[in-house]
Amino acid sequence: MNFIKHQDNGKTNGNTKLKVASLIYGCGGMDLGIQGDFNFLNKHFGALPFEVVYAVDNDAYATKIYNNNFSHKCELKDVRDIVPSEVPDHDILLGGFPCQSFSISAQNPPRLGFKDDRGKLFFEMVNVLKEKKPRFFIGENVKGLLSANKGKAFPMIVKEFEKAGYYIHHKLLNASEFGVPQKRERVFIVGFRDFEDYFNFRFPQPSTLNGSKIKLKQVIDKKANKDEKWFFSQRAVDGMLRVREKMNKGRVQDLNQPCNTISSHLAKVSLNGTDPVLMVDERYRRLTPREASSIQSFPESFNLDIVSENRQYKAIGNAVPPVLMWHVANALTNNLLTDKQQEINETKLELSEL
Ligand SMILES: C[S@@+](CC[C@H](N)C(=O)[O-])C[C@H]1O[C@@H](n2cnc3c(N)ncnc32)[C@H](O)[C@@H]1O
Incomplete structure (x- = not known):
């Protein structure tokens, strides 16, 4: 396996891959999408320069499916038990967090709280970002996140990410416009530690429209x-x-x-x-x-049979479509191309200074 060195500041070179930590992976839709190298409906979704090195979820059945389909292994653990400083160094943090559980408390100024334990998962993600400062993060959530608490929760969620030191892009994507046979609409939140990365990022353009x-x-x-x-x-x-x-x-x-x-x-x-x-x-x-x-x-090769049919439905229904995630992760690779261009320019500069 090729890991980047952290002194690299999260930039790729040669064949190195960016390290990914995945909180709340479910059966691994985001993780499969970000790594790439799978087939769906006679199309190959190429390997992307990302490698999952740490994954945590507390569902034993989703974990069984995950471990049956990836060469790396994940930890069966409650994310609330994670000690952020013990999470391995990584360049990208992935995470989905439940949205129904946010509440806006009535303080002045109002603050983001949580109605039940699930709301805490969002803060676990923020805590890992504050401690580990990965170069990027990607969050995925239901469309309802944008209107939760009469539209007040989402700006506060963005503010929490900003307070952790990140610049934020977000977009509602419809999976059916990216080659997925489903009208699934999900919000993707992509965070950038460095302004240059934020400035260079564009969400993917739909690839399958109408006909x-x-x-x-x-x-x-x-x-x-x-x-x-x-x-x-x-x-x-x-x-x-x-x-x-x-x-x-x-x-x-x-x-x-x-x-x-x-x-x-x-x-x-x-x-x-x-x-x-x-x-x-x-x-x-x-x-x-x-x-x-x-x-x-x-992909057809994704093996579900290791758990009961009911558990398969649950894990699959919860998942992020890997093809949609592949498109989002692929859009991030443009930032990495920019790194390459920068390296070439720096080399040219060094040569011209000789
Ligand atoms: C919407 S799914 C995640 C989908 C996944 N990110 C993907 O890419 O396919 C939500 C997951 O959150 C997990 N989860 C809920 N509460 C958790 C907790 N306290 N600790 C760890 N995982 C939790 C569930 O087990 C479930 O697999």
């Missing part, structure tokens, strides 16, 4: 249409039909469009929920875990 979006039918497993196991019972269908008019439920997907957003709730999918379902020969069927993982853009 070129990947359709759900491209990831449907036709074999599952023949397996009774995946179909809802007549009782479930009757129950749903009784309330359907009132509740606008029974979310049958259009196979010629990207799928609606899937969530960890797929483990408990019911026809009375808002979860995406399929209609096959006028019968309702659920998505298989493999279909769900393809809707999230995990």
Whole structure:
């Protein structure tokens, strides 16, 4: 393995890779995306100059899936037990943190607090940034983060990152515009320790728009249409039909469009929920875990079978789509190209001074 030396100030040279620490990795969507070198729908997403060297999550089942698919191993641990100074040196910190749990306390001036324990995870990320000062960080969150607490929480979250010493870009990205067969909208927050990096960064431009979006039918497993196991019972269908008019439920997907957003709730999918379902020969069927993982853009080689189907749905539904993450991480590599250009310029300068 090639690690950068920290004196390098987080700049790449030759074949070295930037070190990544991943808090709350789930089954590893962000981690797979940032490392690259995987296939999805006959497309290769090339290796990126990033290498995960530290990963922490407290879900034993997601961890099992993760360790089954990556050569490095992750730690099963509560992030609140992390001592920031003990986190290995790294250049990029990754993390998602729950958004529902923020509250704005009524002090003057108002401050960001948390309604439950999950809100603390955000502060764990900030604490690691303050202590370790990596060159970049990437956070991912639900669209609702932008409007949480009547729009007041997000600017405060940004302020906390700024107080930790970071310049912030953020953008709402729709996975379906980046080659993922799902209309998943997520906020990406990218932080930069150095102003020059902040100045040079651009979010990726959509690569699949309108007609070129990947359709759900491209990831449907036709074999599952023949397996009774995946179909809802007549009782479930009757129950749903009784309330359907009132509740606008029974979310049958259009196979010629990207799928609606899937969530960890797929483990408990019911026809009375808002979860995406399929209609096959006028019968309702659920998505298989493999279909769900393809809707999230995990490669076929990503092995889920090590845990029960319910645990697979949960881990996959929680994940960041690796292809979307690959595009965001790839945009960061432009900053690294700028490093290379700077090295060339410095060498030229040295030569001209001789
Ligand atoms: C939305 S998922 C993360 C997705 C992941 N970042 C990815 O790239 O696919 C949320 C994760 O937070 C983890 N989590 C929640 N509370 C935690 C805690 N206190 N310590 C560590 N992990 C926690 C859950 O186990 C779950 O895997």
